[in-house]
Ligand SMILES: [Zn+2]
């Protein structure tokens with residue numbers, strides 16, 4: 001049987017935390033459920049999910065539809081597009097069956113790349129390799145979720161670059177419907193006509209527009225600032241997300257608990273962290289999202305952020321113990337690079 005491999009390469013950088021990552025998680029579930037009801041897709045489509053932040057890793061290897069379970073998405077620091085491409089190319093080498101004289105291999109893989117940011121590594125080498133060896137043998141659709149992605153680098157990878165303008169739940173829902181429809185028509189086209197060019201569904205009525213090379217694109221990931229923190233009671237991690245306002249200031253959007261182990265695994269190691277001064281941040285969580293402590297934005301002498309209730313507390317980052325708080329609102333804190 002000739003398989004139709006479908007890869008979802010998903011940016012899980014810290015700027016995606018909150019509503020966006022939930023929408024993508026739900027979206028992947030919906031796509032798979034919908035495709036299972038489609039006889040063509042059920043027969044041909046195999047799905048894989050690769051997540052990338054500072055590092056890339058497959059959450060599910062290529063799996064036939066009826067066995068596929070959409071994974072929970074991790075969150076990490078960084079947007080290593082170069083590493084994601086390298087990971088994808090290796091995976092294609094290892095897992096997609098090539099056509100030889102003896103056997104007809106898999107159909108051209110379809111790859112949906114979702115990103116909301118600007119690469120934090122130098123993807124140039126991976127981009128070259130992609131264009132030399134993989135581009136013609138794959139159908140890559142790159143989608144900027146919101147206006148923060150570097151569409152310049154995306155248009156150097158594929159002719160199919162789209163921007164989802166609005167990132168509301170309704171907009172995401174319509175968008176994932178479109179992804180599903182595109183996979184359905186493509187799997188029908190390979191089954192009936194042996195044509196494995198991608199067949200993108202029409203996107204009227206969706207806030208999705210095609211982006212060409214040379215169009216203005218975002219070069220700096222300044223639409224959000226994300227501050228990593230650890231709960232002093234539960235030692236769990238949480239992220240505080242701030243949205244950019246005019247004048248270089250950021251206003252508090254939400255605090256979210258995340259899986260700390262996955263954060264470590266998907267974050268770039270050894271990179272110097274960006275700093276932001278708390279004077280540029282407006283607002284803070286009302287309480288720690290992990291334990292409910294009254295103060296969720298407390299800076300330890302080690303430079304990391306934790307929560308505090310009362311009495312003696314221990315910094316979950318460095319082990320330093322203190323009793324009581326000193327208030328003061330002007331210090332530098334580490335932030336992710338989106
Ligand atoms: Zn806490």
Ligand SMILES: [Zn+2]
Nearest residue numbers: 300302315318
């Ligand atoms: Zn500390």
